[in-house]
Amino acid sequence: YVGPWLPEPVDTTQDPHLGAERAEAVEMAVLLLLEKLNPVERTAYVLREAFDYPYERIAEILETSEANTRQLVSRGRKHLAAERKEAVTPTAHRRLLEVFLSAARTGDLSGLEDVLTADVVSYTDGNGMRGASRIPVVGLPHVxxxxxxxxxxxxxxxxxxxxxxxxRPAVLVLSGEKAVALLTADISADGIDRLMWVMNPAKLAPYVASLRD
Structure with a gap:
């Protein structure tokens, strides 16, 4: 895979039963951080937190004990707690993303510096396509x-x-009728911690097709 990898975006409006806790488990930033776990830890965490599987059922799927399954999920939670600040509400998330979008579209350096955190990281998943950064951009001055x-x-x-x-609220960027990017962000009380741009057509197309009119 060429350049940064991001999880595939999902239109979660189509799941009316997705509560706040389950929604957090499938956020783009959470799934990105979970890539640092091994596959078994990641599976256990997602099945428990995103799909509310009972520990007994997860243990059967992973062919391990229920006690070990609880440890796997616990490790996932601790990893996220260490790597990520507490997220803001969806309303606050959209509000700050709107401010960011206004500054980004006009090239307002001061406006961007007001909403980005000191250690902000921008990831662009384009799988080598032209115009997509092939490395994460790190830190407020660089981003x-x-x-x-x-x-x-x-x-x-x-x-x-x-x-x-x-x-989470997100921004679909279009050129005419064609979707060219999906912008999501990880936002805490400090500001925008991560910007995630999905530009890979293979990931954008299924997401766009799933959107309700």
Whole structure:
């Protein structure tokens, strides 16, 4: 895979039973962090937190004991707690993402610096496609300047549509009728900690097809 990898976006509006706790378990940032776990730990965590499987059933699936399954899920929770700040509410999430979007589209450096955290990271999943950064951009100075330089080449011909992806407000960027990017973010009380741009057509197409009109 060429460049940063991000999980596939999911239109979670189509699951009316998705509660706040389950929604958090499928957030893009959470799934990205879970990639640092081994496959068994990751499976145990997702089945428990996202799908509310009983420990006994997860143990059967993983062919392990119930006690070990509880330890696997616990390790996943501790990993996320160590790696991620507490997320804001969906309303606050959208509000800050709107402010970011306004600054990003106009190349407003000061505006970007107001909403990005000091250790912000921007990931672009394009699998090598032209225009997609092949390495994560790290830190406030680098990310803000990258976005300012990026603005005149990307935003003037683009329209945006507010959507939901992985339980959080997100922005679908279109050029005419074609979706070119899905922007999601990990946002805490400190500001935007992670920007995640899905530009790989193989991931965008299924997501766009799943959206309700």
């Amino acid at each position: 803000s300047r990258y976005l300012v330089a990026f603005a005149p080449r990307f935003w003037p011909q683009s329209q945006v549509r507010w959507v939901e992806a992985n339980g």
